Amino acid sequence: MANLHFELVTPEKLVRSDDVYMVVVPGTEGDFGVLAGHAPFMSTIRDAELSIYASEGAEAEIITVQGGFAEVNEKGLTVLAEAVS
Amino acid sequence: MASLKELKDRIGSVKSTQKITKAKKMVAAAKLRRAQMAAEAARPYATEMAKVMGSLAGKVTVDENSPKLLAGTGKDQTHLIVVATSDRGLCGGFNANIVKAARVKAEALTNEGKTVLFYMVGRKGIPVIKRAYPDQIIKHYDTSVVKAPGFEEAKAIAADLTEMVEDGKFDVAHLFYSKFKSALVQEPTRQQIIPVAIEALEGAGSDAAVEYEPDEEEILTELLPRNLTTQVFGALLENNAGEQGASMTAMENATRNAGDLIDNLTIIYNRSRQAAITTELIEIIAGAEAL
Numbered sequence: 001m002a003n004l005h006f007e008l009v010t011p012e013k014l015v016r017s018d019d020v021y022m023v024v025v026p027g028t029e030g031d032f033g034v035l036a037g038h039a040p041f042m043s044t045i046r047d048a049e050l051s052i053y054a055s056e057g058a059e060a061e062i063i064t065v066q067g068g069f070a071e072v073n074e075k076g077l078t079v080l081a082e083a084v085s
Numbered sequence: 086m087a088s089l090k091e092l093k094d095r096i097g098s099v100k101s102t103q104k105i106t107k108a109k110k111m112v113a114a115a116k117l118r119r120a121q122m123a124a125e126a127a128r129p130y131a132t133e134m135a136k137v138m139g140s141l142a143g144k145v146t147v148d149e150n151s152p153k154l155l156a157g158t159g160k161d162q163t164h165l166i167v168v169a170t171s172d173r174g175l176c177g178g179f180n181a182n183i184v185k186a187a188r189v190k191a192e193a194l195t196n197e198g199k200t201v202l203f204y205m206v207g208r209k210g211i212p213v214i215k216r217a218y219p220d221q222i223i224k225h226y227d228t229s230v231v232k233a234p235g236f237e238e239a240k241a242i243a244a245d246l247t248e249m250v251e252d253g254k255f256d257v258a259h260l261f262y263s264k265f266k267s268a269l270v271q272e273p274t275r276q277q278i279i280p281v282a283i284e285a286l287e288g289a290g291s292d293a294a295v296e297y298e299p300d301e302e303e304i305l306t307e308l309l310p311r312n313l314t315t316q317v318f319g320a321l322l323e324n325n326a327g328e329q330g331a332s333m334t335a336m337e338n339a340t341r342n343a344g345d346l347i348d349n350l351t352i353i354y355n356r357s358r359q360a361a362i363t364t365e366l367i368e369i370i371a372g373a374e375a376l
Contacts (some may be wrong), residue, residue, distance in 0.1 A: 009133055011236045013126040027210055029298050040295040042137075044307050068311070069304065071137055072297075080133055082236075082311070 004036040005076030006052065008063065008084065015084055023056070023077055024051040025070045033079045034070075041072040050079065089361070090348055092354040096347060103343035109175060110336035117268060117329035120233070124265060124322040134315045139283065145301050153209035154247065154309040157280035158256045163200040165223075165255035166191055167246070167278070169262040169320050170210035171328040172229040177335030178329055179263060179271060180209040187261040188217060195263065206242060206321075223254070223356035233325055246317075247310055250279055264318035268330035277317055281309065 003019035024033045026048035034041075046066055051060040068081035087095070142155065168187045170180045186211070191201045203218060205211050205225040216223060226242055228234050246258060258279035263271040276282070297304055 007129075009129045009130045011127055011239075011315060012123070013218040014129045027298060042141075042295055042304065044304055049300070062277075069137070069308065071133075078133055080130060 002036045004034060004038075005056065006034075007051075007078045007079065008065075009080050010082065010084055011028070015063075016052075018052075018054075019062040021055045023079075024053075024060075025077075026050060026065070027081065036076075038055055038077070040074070042069065044069045045079070045081070047076055050062045087357075089354065089357055090359065092350060096350045096354065099343050099346050099350065103340055103347070106336045106339040106343060110333055110340060111283050113176075113329045113336060114151070117326065117333055118327050120322070120326035121265070123233075125320075127319060127322050131319050134308075134312055138312050141294075141301060141305050141308065142281070145305055152306050152309055154279055154313060155281055155305065158250065158253060160256045161199070162316040163202060163255040163257075164194050165202045165204055165246075165249070165279075165369045166202045167206065167242075167258060167260045167317075168210045168214065168358040169260065169324050170205075170207035171324060172208045173328070173332075174209060174302075175335065175336075176332035177326050177333075179331035180207075181213075182271070182273045183261055183263050184210045184213045186275065187214070190259060190261070190275060191218065204246070204258075223249075228321075234321040236318055239285050239314050239321055242317050243310060243314040246279065246313065255279075260320055261317065262324045263327040265323045265326040265330060267331055271327035271331055276312060276316065276320070282311060 003021060004023065006016065006018055006023050007014065008016040020032055021049050022035050024031055024046045025043070025051070027043040028046050031048075032041075032043070045065060047066045048064070050063050050065050052063065053060055064085045065079065065081040066083040066085075068079065070077065070079045072078075097257055145151070145155075168183060171184050173181070182266060187203075191203075193199050201221060201334070203214055203222045205214065205222055207228050208225075211222070211225060212296065222291055226238075226243065226245070231238060250258070260276045260278045262274060262276075264274040266272055
């Protein structure tokens with residue numbers, strides 16, 4: 001299966017721009033996992049951890065994000081966060 | 086003609102001025118690179134934000150319950166002009182150009198019978214605006230305490246503006262800043278920030294049924310202040326880069342002028358020195374001949 005194009009952007013810079021297997025995003029109304037070919041979707045996110053899985057079954061890479069939203073479109077997943085750590 | 090001593094002092098003073106302008110030019114050049122990088126790094130976020138705003142705003146119907154940041158207050162009477170300038174001088178016409186653009190707009194609005202208020206960001210614009218519109222500055226946001234304006238400052242300014250529009254202190258807000266084109270060219274720019282100016286994005290309508298969580302309006306309410314912050318942040322960064330660019334160019338010119346001045350003065354100095362020697366010689370020869 002094709003990989004998911006994932007971008008993590010903050011006002012200061014483009015933090016990540018990668019092709020990954022799956023990203024679990026902490027949405028305001030609950031976490032959701034995004035794989036390639038996800039239906040168009042948009043959600044605000046809460047201050048929590050975002051997990052990136054580079055490949056199937058791989059160890060998750062954790063990034064803490066604060067405030068912002070996530071958008072899924074045909075090109076992939078874009079997370080706009082106010083701050084990351 | 087000035088005496089030799091005077092000329093010498095004059096050359097010395099111009100030389101030390103040249104040293105200062107040269108140093109300032111190099112500092113500006115170093116800062117410019119950093120500021121330019123910061124401005125460029127911020128662009129992806131702003132582009133994304135604008136894209137999302139565009140596609141969202143098209144889906145939400147505007148009524149009197151819509152957030153004020155999107156729909157405005159329904160009136161068009163009081164205009165707030167946000168003028169973003171730098172805190173330091175020595176950058177040529179950079180600040181003057183921004184302020185001039187703001188004043189032209191203010192004048193046009195006043196002539197239409199609108200009330201104009203000013204919100205100043207940065208120190209350098211204040212004296213001019215104060216002279217022209219003594220009682221119309223409602224606030225000065227001081228950026229001189231931080232080294233370079235960052236996202237925190239933008240957030241504070243955006244929060245200020247949001248609060249004021251909620252209180253009905255103004256109806257429309259314009260942001261004046263300088264767009265960074267290159268180190269040589271900065272363009273004073275006006276941007277309407279409240280109510281938000283949505284650019285019609287082609288292709289935005291082609292989106293398949295997008296699911297929203299929570300619903301569109303809640304996301305939009307959440308998004309609007311962020312969008313405002315992003316716009317202010319972008320303006321601050323552009324301004325910062327522009328200031329350094331303008332400063333570099335101005336100091337480059339000043340250094341060159343000082344160099345020209347030194348050359349001219351040196352020629353005059355040498356000439357008067359030779360003239361003095363010649364006169365002295367003539368006097369000696371004339372004295373010897375008289376004997």
